[in-house]
Amino acid sequence: MSQSLKIVLVLLAAFLGITALHVWLNIGFDKLGLTKQGRTVSAFRVGYLPVT
């Protein structure tokens, strides 16, 4: 395999790794609807500014 191809594959793997890590840490796999309990109704998002 040529060197450039190897590099592309490594970068791709790194990206997928970071994506998986991000989903695990910050989103939660359940929110993606991948697990059975994940099929929840989309949340009611309420915005606020931390000031009265």
Added chain:
Amino acid sequence: MKFHDRGFVLPLIVVTVLILIWDLIVWFVGGTIFPRPMAVLTGMVELIRRGVLLKYVVASLFRVSAGFLLALMVGIPLGLLRGWFTRALQAFNPLIQMLRPISPIAWIPVAILWFGVSDLAPIFLIFLASLFPIMTASIAAVQNIQLVHLRAAQNFGISGPTLFKQVISPAALPQLLSGARLALGIAWLVVVAAEMIAVNSGLGYLIIDARNAGMRYDLVVAGMVLIGFIGLMLDLTIRRLERIDQVRWGFNR
């Protein structure tokens, strides 16, 4: 070997001296706003203790990689095409030159409109910021291919996909990599602005939120230091790519 050692020591000395100067200035000038280096360190420890440091770093890295990779996938082919077909270049150049100077911050309303308050909005902004340097580098890469190489190849009867794979692609690689390196730097720079929207994680978010919470400037500077450090690591990584054979010939090193 000896040369390599000096590569680490000198910068380390410079950074240490700067930290000392920073500490002296803040101690001398006083005031409650700018933090001293120790406060920044304890701020970082607090982030680790709260369990958010890793989360934030990963979130920002994810958004930057996604936006950057998208920019590569769109910018390189478009740039190569425009560099090759000069009439296409002429047709689209004014449009591109007009879009290029628009700061990502100005695109925020559009990003919110199209992508709401999800990860996609900052990814979009980072994509935009990285796109133009990559396209410009791709165009330049094509235009700088030595005419003599092209003529020689065409004399051998090579054309079409083979021409692309054996001649154009390798010839363009060094400059593409320079453009990619520049674009990655810009992408990482833009992450603070991109995370202004309403994401709830990331180093940019950390800085903006710490500032909004009044007096958490230790976290603001901690965030800046982390961003700077990771930016350095990203840049060093790309520069290692410059050393592989297919690319090294393009640099006089």
Added chain:
Amino acid sequence: MSGTGFYEPVRFSGFPEIKESIVTGHLQATFMVAPLAIALRQQGAPIKIVYLGHRDGTAMMVHKDSHIYGIRDLKGRTIAIPTRYSNQFLILYKSLRDNGLSLNDVHLVEMPPPDMPAALYSRSVDAITSGEPFMAQTQIEKYGRVLYQAKDIWPNFISCVMVVHERVIREHPEWVQQLVDGIARSGKWLDGGMDHRMLAAENVSKKYFNQRPELLRYVLSVPPDRITYSNLSLARKDFEMIEELATEAGVLKRPVSFDDYADTRFSEKAQDKQSYDWEGPK
């Protein structure tokens, strides 16, 4: 304190992003300053005001060493406001007018509230006004002095209101009712005793405000009626006063109608709801 709930609170850092997110429907509801909500509705945004956030909780601060002791001393000075679409601006306008001054007698700057304490400390502005806790912050750090509290000039002052996207009202009115009930009940709980307020300060300051608990404790207790959370129903009278001042000050250009921008159904049903019964995390 953690767990999954029905609502997902999303913290923002500026009004423009909140504005865009609610108007495009990416947020289903948000707290927002009242005049901005009215102005957005007037411009065609598909939103409705359904409840209030709190009452009072706004002040104007000056530097403790300044010689500003009354509204008249503001003549020729620079004052920072969060946005002209805020009741903080309108109350300033009203005070100036009642003291024979006009907007031309002062210099106004629009500034994000988190930046105001530093601006006052460095005296780059002469006075600042916005909601809490940024005003109290200057008091705790001992360089700010109260020029006026909103509650003393405009009784039952309204600052933020709860705004909901029309689509949610149409498709899920029960969610909106639950939200309004929640605000009403927690409001009654907060006003039900100082111990409740301290409990709140302790548990929400870091996670939702990213502030130190001491600051929120101060804001919720000094004086005890600095901010109140009961009596949050929509009253036509309150809003007509806002409309009047806003039109006079040039912030609202065309007439608006309370029935157009407000939906009082939810507020009426929440009137008799009881306070929550929470005594802290178990």
